[in-house]
Amino acid sequence: MKRRYLSIRARLTIVTVLVVATLLIVTGGAILVLGRHSNTAAAVNRVDQAMSEVQDRDAKKLLPDRGELSLSTPGNVVVQVTNLAGNEVWAASSTIYHYRVLSHEVASVTAPNYYIVQLLKWTKHGALKGQLSWGAAQGIITPRGPGLLVAFNYGSAVSRANHLLLTILIVAVPLLLLIVAFIVWISVGLTLSPIEAIRRRVATIAANDLTERVPESGGDDEVSRMAKTLNAMLDRLETSTRVQQEFISNASHELRSPLTTLLATADRASNHLDDTDWAEFTETIRREGRRIDSLVDDLFFLARSDERRETMRRDEVDLDDILDEEARRVRHLTSLSISTVGVQPVRVWGDPAMLHRLVRNVVDNATRFANEEVSFSTRYVGPMAEICVHDDGAGVDVATSERLFQRFVRSDLARSRASGGTGLGLPIVAEIAQRHGGEARFISAESGSTMRIRLRRY
Numbered sequence: 001m002k003r004r005y006l007s008i009r010a011r012l013t014i015v016t017v018l019v020v021a022t023l024l025i026v027t028g029g030a031i032l033v034l035g036r037h038s039n040t041a042a043a044v045n046r047v048d049q050a051m052s053e054v055q056d057r058d059a060k061k062l063l064p065d066r067g068e069l070s071l072s073t074p075g076n077v078v079v080q081v082t083n084l085a086g087n088e089v090w091a092a093s094s095t096i097y098h099y100r101v102l103s104h105e106v107a108s109v110t111a112p113n114y115y116i117v118q119l120l121k122w123t124k125h126g127a128l129k130g131q132l133s134w135g136a137a138q139g140i141i142t143p144r145g146p147g148l149l150v151a152f153n154y155g156s157a158v159s160r161a162n163h164l165l166l167t168i169l170i171v172a173v174p175l176l177l178l179i180v181a182f183i184v185w186i187s188v189g190l191t192l193s194p195i196e197a198i199r200r201r202v203a204t205i206a207a208n209d210l211t212e213r214v215p216e217s218g219g220d221d222e223v224s225r226m227a228k229t230l231n232a233m234l235d236r237l238e239t240s241t242r243v244q245q246e247f248i249s250n251a252s253h254e255l256r257s258p259l260t261t262l263l264a265t266a267d268r269a270s271n272h273l274d275d276t277d278w279a280e281f282t283e284t285i286r287r288e289g290r291r292i293d294s295l296v297d298d299l300f301f302l303a304r305s306d307e308r309r310e311t312m313r314r315d316e317v318d319l320d321d322i323l324d325e326e327a328r329r330v331r332h333l334t335s336l337s338i339s340t341v342g343v344q345p346v347r348v349w350g351d352p353a354m355l356h357r358l359v360r361n362v363v364d365n366a367t368r369f370a371n372e373e374v375s376f377s378t379r380y381v382g383p384m385a386e387i388c389v390h391d392d393g394a395g396v397d398v399a400t401s402e403r404l405f406q407r408f409v410r411s412d413l414a415r416s417r418a419s420g421g422t423g424l425g426l427p428i429v430a431e432i433a434q435r436h437g438g439e440a441r442f443i444s445a446e447s448g449s450t451m452r453i454r455l456r457r458y
Contacts, residue, residue, distance in 0.1 A: 062142035258288040342377025369393035401442035
């Protein structure tokens with residue numbers, strides 16, 4: 001079963017939202033902690049400030065002959081002054097003026113002001129339920145004697161502030177995530193839209209006409225560079241397709257000629273058995289068969305080389321020995337004069353079979369068009385080994401000789417099919433030279449033609 005994946009747009013949106021959500025949660029948690037701490041610190045400061053004001057302002061007003069004193073304090077703080085025993089109220093804020101003792105104080109050396117404030121049970125019911133928090137106590141000296149000053153944060157301002165902060169975060173975080181998701185979704189869509197347009201264009205090109213190209217914006221961003229790369233790839237694809245089609249067409253044409261000759265010869269012989277020259281018949285069959293075999297072998301080599309399936313060995317090869325072997329072969333087959341005076345010991349690292357084929361193709365090309373003489377020469381040129389093969393034939397135009405290394409190309413009528421060539425020998429030479437880090441080309445000569453092959457030595 002084929003697995004289905006989310007689009008890049010969806011994946012980027014999800015990843016971005018998850019990252020932002022993590023940051024917002026961490027940040028929101030920190031804000032919540034800091035906010036609670038700030039609200040608590042503010043409440044404690046208010047309590048301390050109220051206690052200081054009562055200590056400085058009202059302590060002397062607590063006279064022995066007076067009863068309970070009503071104190072003026074901020075609305076969010078209440079105070080209560082009791083005797084040391086904690087069973088008699090001497091003074092209290094107007095908000096809690098009529099209430100009895102609110103709390104019990106326990107001495108502790110580790111507590112602020114050395115007192116731990118504990119609310120009495122009755123304060124947890126009725127009108128004071130949940131209204132008192134952040135209690136603090138300290139000793140106070142009055143005309144009545146020593147007593148205790150106790151202060152509380154009054155009301156639910158702190159809890160409301162904390163609840164409001166939590167509510168804001170709970171609402172704000174999802175809202176921000178939705179906004180981020182929307183922005184990322186639109187932004188990624190706008191960013192990927194040129195790429196999607198290019199994809200549709202390439203799909204159309206691949207289906208219809210390889211001569212069409214992807215439009216380029218002319219900029220230097222990633223999309224523009226991708227469009228240029230795709231156009232370059234389409235150029236190579238178009239060239240490769242054209243070459244492949246030409247290759248198939250030319251190969252078919254080259255094979256059709258000897259096959260036609262074979263069929264015609266066989267038909268003629270079958271229809272005129274008594275009048276057939278069987279020696280000529282046999283020679284024709286052998287000649288055309290060898291031609292087909294050579295053509296198929298060349299086609300097979302080029303096809304494997306195009307696919308880089310023609311593996312290369314790396315051995316030491318003496319090029320001068322190969323040229324000496326070719327010289328003996330040509331002297332035995334022809335009456336041409338073969339000169340090896342210019343051959344010097346030259347050694348390269350390469351594939352022996354390929355290098356033998358390269359030299360034979362070059363030599364066969366030269367002997368095919370030579371009048372009387374073919375000469376070989378070798379030498380080292382820097383990191384390259386050089387082979388030159390010269391023939392005294394009609395010569396070639398060096399300025400346009402590059403086309404002779406294209407497949408199935410012949411120079412003129414003198415270099416026609418009648419001379420035995422198929423137009424694949426020189427392309428194979430060029431391919432082998434290139435795979436050995438070199439090149440093959442015709443160079444200027446006073447007469448005839450000279451082919452120069454350079455191969456990397458190591």
